Amino acid sequence: MKKVFVLLVVMIGSIMMLNEVNASEFKKFEGTWAYKVPTAPYEYSTGELIIDKLEGKETVTVKFSDGTKVKAEKISCEKSVIKFSVYVNYEYVDVSCKLEQGKLKGKVNTPEGPMEITAQKK
DSSP states (O other): OHHHHHHHHHHHHHHHHHHHHHHHHHHTTOEEEEEEOTTSOGGGSEEEEEEEEETTEEEEEEEETTSOEEEOEEEEEETTEEEEEEEETTEEEEEEEEEETTEEEEEEEETTEEEEEEEEEO
16 A cells, blocks of 8 residues: 555656646746747648747747737647647647747648748747
8 A cells, every 4th residue: 555655656756746847847938929830821821839838838820920829739849849739810820849949940840841941039
């Protein structure tokens, strides 16, 4: 019985530490980022990524150049990489960006194929 209790305490402690690590990783991305996807259709090629934590929950909002906003889903963050999905033009688009030297660089996987994305913090 003691072994089970000790194992349970260790597991809970590990989960709490993992959440703390993910929270500090996410903090690196928080803010508003001006993004560019040069090969995307014009209306989606520039805009902002608004990365924040609201009520303890990680959020990403994509704001297109025309002012339209889309909330991201499936947000994850680890090893200086943030990943999320957005629903655009009746299709899911997966985004993966790595933080390198204060800038975001990555890929956007669309139904038309992969595209490069870059973003700079405002």
